[in-house]
């Protein structure tokens with residue numbers, strides 16, 4: 605499944621070698637029609653729309669219990685890839701199997717076994733975090749008692765106090781609400797967890813709380829996690845392997861150490877690794893994107 609021109613290391617990290625494959629992507633493509641601005645129209649032959657390859661010939665597998673990081677600048681295709689795996693979008697070409705099931709045929713079955721965390725999570729804002737989580741637990745078939753116990757355990761673990769978890773969600777800060785969204789996803793013990801920039805916008809302490817929690821879940825090696833992030837140190841710390849996307853293409857995939865080696869003797873930090881594969885350094889990308897993250 606190795607693609608030409610992609611720095612992909614063979615096999616899985618030792619701890620996961622015999623684990624079953626949970627996600628298989630083979631030559632996956634997703635294209636979108638994007639509006640062309642008036643200024644750019646003459647350069648594109650007068651066309652009002654052009655096709656963007658959001659995901660362009662991407663192949664990889666992820667194994668049970670693996671934490672696979674996906675790094676890339678804004679617009680590199682990270683969220684599109686996550687949405688394809690979670691069956692929210694369907695591929696235009698190629699094959700995606702989750703738990704051995706084809707995403708184009710078994711959406712409901714796949715969705716019942718996965719959970720996705722993203723910044724645009726929806727909640728009942730007048731209800732408390734505990735009440736919101738109780739509601740989610742019921743949807744996933746958990747008993748009332750189990751839900752309450754697990755919800756407060758996970759919220760406490762993420763640094764939300766007993767008092768705060770009983771207050772209306774609208775009285776919580778954005779970062780605290782983001783933690784509630786993470787708690788909701790972990791609470792149901794999904795087999796596959798898709799974490800789309802779970803720590804973006806969090807303060808350093810909250811970021812650390814979430815990272816520690818991911819590390820704790822990782823130790824059991826039962827939940828597979830796909831983590832998109834803009835935080836290089838986070839990728840290096842939490843991920844078994846990291847995939848780097850550039851313009852929809854997979855340009856590198858391997859363990860953090862393997863990628864450092866592949867990137868050459870000048871790559872000392874993970875920022876250097878990113879630069880070696882994408883041709884821009886992280887600060888430059890952040891400035892272009894205007895997020896400075």
Ligand SMILES: Nc1ncnc2c1ncn2[C@@H]1O[C@H](COP(=O)(O)OP(=O)(O)OP(=O)(O)O)[C@@H](O)[C@H]1O
Nearest residue numbers: 636637638656658676677678679680681682683684
């Ligand atoms: N629904 C859509 N319609 C049209 N174009 C889209 C759509 N979704 C994504 N795109 C385009 O596909 C490309 C990849 O977008 P995607 O959101 O996957 O990138 P990303 O790496 O997740 O970026 P970010 O870090 O900003 O979240 C971008 O050029 C984007 O404009």
